[in-house]
Amino acid sequence: MGKPYDQLIEKLSRCRANDADWKNARTWSLVYNAGDDVTKLLKEAYTMYLSENALNPMAFPSLKKFETEVVAMTADLFHGVEAVGNMTSGGTESILLAVKTARDRARAMGKGNAGMEILLPLSAHPAFMKAAHYFDLTPVHIPLRDDFRADVDAARKLINDKTALMVGSAPNFPYGVVDPIADLSAIAMERGIPFHVDACVGGFILPFLKELGHDIPDFDFKLPGVTSISADLHKYGYAAKGASVVIYRNKEIRKRQFYAWADWPGGIYASPTMTGSRGGGAIAAAWAVMNYLGREGYLRITRATMETAKELMEGIKAISGLHILGRPDMTLIAFGSDKFNIFMVGDFLEGRGWQLDRIQRPPALHLVVTVSHAKILGQFLKDLAEGAAKIAATGAAQPTGMAAMYGMIGTIPDRAAAHNFILDFLGDIYEHKE
Numbered sequence: 001m002g003k004p005y006d007q008l009i010e011k012l013s014r015c016r017a018n019d020a021d022w023k024n025a026r027t028w029s030l031v032y033n034a035g036d037d038v039t040k041l042l043k044e045a046y047t048m049y050l051s052e053n054a055l056n057p058m059a060f061p062s063l064k065k066f067e068t069e070v071v072a073m074t075a076d077l078f079h080g081v082e083a084v085g086n087m088t089s090g091g092t093e094s095i096l097l098a099v100k101t102a103r104d105r106a107r108a109m110g111k112g113n114a115g116m117e118i119l120l121p122l123s124a125h126p127a128f129m130k131a132a133h134y135f136d137l138t139p140v141h142i143p144l145r146d147d148f149r150a151d152v153d154a155a156r157k158l159i160n161d162k163t164a165l166m167v168g169s170a171p172n173f174p175y176g177v178v179d180p181i182a183d184l185s186a187i188a189m190e191r192g193i194p195f196h197v198d199a200c201v202g203g204f205i206l207p208f209l210k211e212l213g214h215d216i217p218d219f220d221f222k223l224p225g226v227t228s229i230s231a232d233l234h235k236y237g238y239a240a241k242g243a244s245v246v247i248y249r250n251k252e253i254r255k256r257q258f259y260a261w262a263d264w265p266g267g268i269y270a271s272p273t274m275t276g277s278r279g280g281g282a283i284a285a286a287w288a289v290m291n292y293l294g295r296e297g298y299l300r301i302t303r304a305t306m307e308t309a310k311e312l313m314e315g316i317k318a319i320s321g322l323h324i325l326g327r328p329d330m331t332l333i334a335f336g337s338d339k340f341n342i343f344m345v346g347d348f349l350e351g352r353g354w355q356l357d358r359i360q361r362p363p364a365l366h367l368v369v370t371v372s373h374a375k376i377l378g379q380f381l382k383d384l385a386e387g388a389a390k391i392a393a394t395g396a397a398q399p400t401g402m403a404a405m406y407g408m409i410g411t412i413p414d415r416a417a418a419h420n421f422i423l424d425f426l427g428d429i430y431e432h433k434e
């Protein structure tokens, strides 16, 4: 039996009660809130194109127009004179596509699939490991220097004839620092190997920071060795979830991203990305927000976000026992402690209603700062100072909760067992419960 409309709407609303409170800026990742006017625009644009399907650009020329314009604006931002690209469902899909495209190129050049390698910094997003797993490439990690950036000298030694793609992050997610993209991409170019820049989190903030006079190194198509870039609109682009861009230096490189089967009995099938059907809502909403904010809007929000991040860093440094990892280039901050168990501080903060990520090497807490955090900055720092003081005072108490779990998983010597434990944990989480 179906349920009444009003009852369902009421239930949907009630189910949110235990969710992370992003509206009051209690989340330090997952949600990028640029304000009520932006959210309203996203909702309107998204619902207007709720049913449309970008799988067939001929049927919905509106969506094709939005997608190509979003990509063109992004290409412009990244100095891509001949750059082309597509919108995807998120950073992971953008990365999967860039890796697949490079793999197919290497394969066409006669590199055997089994032996092919992808060379990536240890700090690169797990989506690259996922891609290596899906597409049967061997991941080879570039170690990090003391400043948490990829070690260029190590990369030079690791690159070889089996390398199908090399990767750098602008910035990496854990530490928020930009890899030496100019040096890394130059090495790749010398060897005729494609180079992907993961600007998923930085793509819609670094160019504006640079324009505001911050010292941001080149990371885009200005560098001749960079062949592809991923940038998430649903992060600092402030679009609705399900929107990212993958972009290539030119059309020739992108060609291997596409999939076509000319002989399907059901018709000639062609698809630009990994998914078949593609919801129109996320595409329309991304187009709307980019046009609504414009360069000025992004500059204004970027300036305010960076100011908040700076204040946060100063506040954290002023708390006894805490330190920031490395020197963040933008608005991602990881902080740890040499004095006490930082994960226990994380649990304390969660008890106060804050939702934040954890870093494991070295143990640290992680903040993705947005403009919406300006209004809760004081409260957060107060809670953090209190938590740090409390954990410092309890000394060597046994960690419990998430702190215990993180500590346990991080230190199991048998990494295959740790891997398996996580898979089982995930299976349990998705167990259906009434």
Ligand SMILES: *Cc1c(COP(=O)(O)O)cnc(C)c1O
Binding pocket: 089, 090, 091, 092, 093, 095, 125, 127, 169, 171, 172, 173, 198, 199, 200, 201, 232, 244
């Ligand atoms: C978020 C992120 C990704 C993955 O994006 P999803 O949208 O979560 O799939 C990849 N790389 C970096 C640096 C990121 O911050």
